[in-house]
Amino acid sequence: MNTMATPCHTAPALTLDRVSFTHRGQRLLGEISLRLAGPGKTLVMGPNGAGKSLLLRLCHGLLQPTAGRVHWTTPAPHRPPRQAMVFQRPVLLRRSALANLTYALATIGTPFSQRRRRAWDALERFGLTTIAQRPARVLSGGEQQRLALARAWLLEPQVLFLDEPTSALDPAAIKAVEDAVNEFNHQGIRIVMTSHDLHQARRLADNVVFLSGGQLIEHTPAERFFASPDTRQAQAFIQGELIW
C-alpha cells in the first residue's frame, strides 16, 4: 500500500459526557462518560445486547443521545472531524463497484475529473480491480466488505468506526479486513471498532471499552484488559462465562 496523501498527526479526541439513550421509556445505554483520545485502536467489547453498536452510532452521530453530550476536540475547533463508518452488513448502492466509489468521492466534493482515477487507486489498494464493473450487491461477502473499506478510505476520515465488520466473513476475509484496519491506523486514522470476538480484540486492540447491559464497565489498555481486567464482569467475559 502507498502512503496516504495527507496523514493527520493530531488525532481528534472524543468525549462522551454522561450520555444515555432511551427508547420508548427503556434505557438502552448509559449513563456513560468516556474519553477516547490518542491515535490508537479502541475495541468496544461486550456480550450481545450490551449496547456496543448503539454506542458506536452515538459516537458517529447517527443517533442523538437522549441525555448528555457527545463532543469532539479537534485541531480545528468547532468542527467535528471527518468520519466514516463500516457496517456489519455493508450497505452498497445498486450500482457497479466502481460507481459506489465515485459516489463516495462526490459526497466529499472531489472534482468530477479526478473521481475515476482515485476510485481506481482505491480498487487497486484493496485488490478489487477485477470486479470494478460488477454490480456491488452480487459480490461475495468478503468483497463487499473490502469495497466498503475502500469507500471509507476514499472519504479520508480522521476517525473510522467499524461495527462488527467481520462477523459474517470467512477467515481469509477476516484477515483482509484486519490488515486494512491496521493499515488505516498506520496512516494516522483513529479506529473505533466493535467486536465480540476475543481473539480478534487481542490481535487489534490498543485499548478496550467493555460494556455490559448498557453500562460502561471498564475502559482499560488492552494489555491490562486481557491479562488482569479491573472488574469481575470483564474477567468473566474473558474466561467465556455468561454474564447475567
Add this chain to the structure above:
Amino acid sequence: MAMPALIENALANALTLVIDLDPALRDIVVLSLRISLTAVVVASLIALPLGAALALWHFPGRGLIVVALNALMGLPPVVAGLTVYLLLSRAGPFGELGLLFTPAAMVIAQVVLVLPIIAALTRQQIEALWAEYGEQLTSFGHGRLRAIPTLLWDARFGLITVILAGFGRASAEVGAVLIVGGNIDGVTRVMTTAIALETNKGNLALALGLGIVLLTLVALVNAAAYLIGESARRRLG
C-alpha cells in the same frame, strides 16, 4: 345463429384495419398515446419527489396524506372526470382558461388518476430502500433532501414498473376522458371513448380493431414491466 358470423366478420374487418394502418384508427391511437404519455410524464414529475418526501419525512398529518393517496389509487375515473369537469367548466374556477373538451383537459384528468398511484407506490419503495440506506447515507453526511436523488436512482427499476402501472391505468380508463374530452371526432376521441361509441353505433369492426390495439398495448406495457424487473433482479441482486 347470426351472432358468431357477425363477430367473425367484425374480427376480420378489425384485423384488416389494424394491418392496413387505417388512417382513422391511426389518428385515434396516436392521440391516445400522446395524451396518456403526457399525463404520465407530468404525474411522475410531481409524484416521484412527493412519494420520496412522504417516505423520508415524518410530520403531523403525514398518516392522513398516506391514507388519502392509497384511497385515491382506487378513485373511480368518472369521479375524477366529474371533478375536473367542474373545475374547468365555464362557471368553474378555471373556466376562463377554456380547457374543457380539449386534449389538455384530458391530460389533467389522467394526471389526477395516475398521480396517487405513482406517489403511493413510490412512497412504499423509497421507504423500504431508506430503511436499508438510511444509516449509510447519513454517515456520508447527507441530509434527507440530498438522499432523494440517490434513492430515486437506486430504486429506478422498481419505479419504472410503478410508472408503467400508471400508464396502464391512464390508457385504459374511459370515464374521465369521456366527461372532460367530450369524445369529439379528430380532437378528443381516444381509443377507449371510440370503442364505447362505435360499439353503441354497431360499428363492431372499428371497435374491435381499437380493442385489439389497446389490448396489445397493455400487454406490451406489462411485458416491459416484467422484463425490466427480472433483468434488474438478475443484474443488481
